[in-house]
Amino acid sequence: MVSELIMTVTDRNTEEIILEAACTIFFQKGFAGARMQEIADSAGINKALLHYYYRSKDQLFEAVFNRALISFLPTIKIALEAEMPLTQKIAKFVENYVDVLIANPHIPAFVIHELNTDPNRVVLKLKSHGVDPRIILRQVDEAIAAGEIRAINGEHFLINLLSLCIFPFVARPVAQGILQKSNEEYTLFLQQRKSEILEFVMQSIKAS
Amino acid sequence: MVSELIMTVTDRNTEEIILEAACTIFFQKGFAGARMQEIADSAGINKALLHYYYRSKDQLFEAVFNRALISFLPTIKIALEAEMPLTQKIAKFVENYVDVLIANPHIPAFVIHELNTDPNRVVLKLKSHGVDPRIILRQVDEAIAAGEIRAINGEHFLINLLSLCIFPFVARPVAQGILQKSNEEYTLFLQQRKSEILEFVMQSIKAS
DNA sequence: ATTTGGTTTAACCAGATGGTCAAAAGTACA
DNA sequence: TGTACTTTTGACCATCTGGTTAAACCAAAT
Structure with a gap:
């Protein structure tokens, strides 16, 4: 024993x-x-x-890929699928998710590249861990009906939210080059985005 | 002859x-x-x-990478550096750029991955073709001063704009999976984004 | 027809790469 | 100490891969 x-x-x-x-x-x-x-x-x-x-290399890779997904999907899943007022949910999602990204900055580009290279390899895994968008899509429609936000397309809104959070990490070399920032400056920039994204999104969807 | x-x-x-x-x-x-x-x-x-x-493979790759940059940077460069009223410029940029992306959907993920894998390889080339953000950043500040838009951070705004345009292309497999769309449906979705992004952004920055 | 120049090919090479194996090293237990 | 077990290693192998070379091909000019 x-x-x-x-x-x-x-x-x-x-x-x-x-x-x-x-x-x-x-x-x-x-x-x-x-x-x-x-x-x-x-x-x-x-x-x-x-x-x-x-x-084999394949099996080692699969273990790595699993770990990558496990680092990410739970956070996004919990945030998006939770029952919580929409605006509060958005705030929580942006904050949590950007924090996860700061802690694991290389994972999104990795997953994206491998999925583009060979979509079949792990498409099943993505589905099993899959994020269910229906809850937040319904919440968006309800919020529109209740007059809390202006009429927006839920799917585009969801993709917008993900884009704003994730893209600055996957395209870091390009973005950092365009803005001519040092590593430290760009890291600070990423920190600031939590509040910037939230304000940007909220201003966009608020009822006018 | x-x-x-x-x-x-x-x-x-x-x-x-x-x-x-x-x-x-x-x-x-x-x-x-x-x-x-x-x-x-x-x-x-x-x-x-x-x-x-x-x-050699390296030289062939360099030719490919050059072509990739040439397909992209001129459009983004002209759009961002042109002297044109800000709101008009944003509209033109989104429309032109998403069209270029639809015509060359694989290039962004390719460039991003190669830049992440070996930032040194072509960082010089990126700089020579480099996008100069100063003009649009100045325009943003002027528009704020003139009361045309609310007070926003120009750098975050620029990254937001690029994120909204590019991310749905680089993360297509993931996004398509989450939204459970067929290829045709997702292609249509990408077309719609031209107007969706524009409205999303304009609503967000308009003077309140 | 022959020569001359670039173009295209089949065959080949050296080194890298994923993977294997038998033996050595370490560890718990009798 | 000796035995049974897992862990770790150096040496090795088959294959793949980028790259080379010499010869064949082909169109144009003389």
């Missing part, structure tokens, strides 16, 4: 070290650009050990 | 065929995921011919 516990702990450690190294490399270079050897080096272990824990 | 002309034409044709095939493959799979053999097959030629016209 003791031995099992200890071994399991050791397992988890090495497995976890590998997975973290794999995340770093895969997030930055994508599936095709990542090298097993580089991941092994980054984890400080032998390449054969990668295959001992994760049998 | 005649022979030169004919040869040049032939050159251009093969070169162009290769470049177009390379664009298709590189745009979809990125630099690391693209295979020279696949590009050759797609162009219907021998692999050695790729190296005859473009000496």
Whole structure:
């Protein structure tokens, strides 16, 4: 019993070290650009050990992709599907989501690229973790009917909200270049966006 | 003289065929995921011919990347740097830019991924073609001073505008999945965004 | 017809890459 | 200590991949 516990702990450690190294490399270079050897080096272990824990590059990648989704979808899911007054919900979503993005800035570009490269690979997974837009779409329509906001298209509104939150992270090099900001300045800029996005959106949808 | 002309034409044709095939493959799979053999097959030629016209994968990629930038930056540049009343300028920009995106839907994700993977590779090129944000930033401040729009932060506004236009293209698989739309439905959705974005933005910045 | 020039191809090469294997190292337990 | 077990490693392999080369091809000019 003791031995099992200890071994399991050791397992988890090495497995976890590998997975973290794999995340770093895969997030930055994508599936095709990542090298097993580089991941092994980054984890400080032998390449054969990668295959001992994760049998192939594909399976290691899948573990990484899962972790990427798990870091993101729950937050967006809870925020969008919760029953809560719309304006309050929007505020909470923007704040939570941008915080998650600041903590994991490389994940969106990674997921987007892999999904564009091979939409079939994990489309099922996306659906299983899937975000259900119906609740917030209904809330938008109700808020319009109640005269709380002006008449807007819920689907476009939802995509607008996501665009405003996520795009500055995926396009960071371009945006930072256009605005000619240093890393520190751009990081601050991203922090400010929480309030900027909220104000921008609220001004746009308020009943006139 | 005649022979030169004919040869040049032939050159251009093969070169162009290769470049177009390379664009298709590189745009979809990125630099690391693209295979020279696949590009050759797609162009219907021998692999050695790729190296005859473009000496290496790197140089072929650079030609592709150049073409990608040339498809995009002029439009955004002209639109943003033109001297034109702000609201009119915004309208023109959204319309023109979304049209360019519809015509070249894969380019933004491609550029973003390559820039994230290796920011150094072409950062110089981005700067040489660089968009100068100062003109539109000044226009925003002037419009605020003139009471035409409410007080907003120009930099955030510029990023908001770009986010709303570009993100639905780079994140198409995700967005299409969330909204549960078919390809045709999503294409229509993208068309509608021209007016939707414009209204969303205008409502947000109008003087209250 | 022969030569001359660019164009296209098949065959080939060296190095990289994902993956395997048998042996070594470490660990708990008798 | 010796045994049974998992973990870790160095060496190795088959294949893939970017790139080269020499020869074939072809159109135009002499």
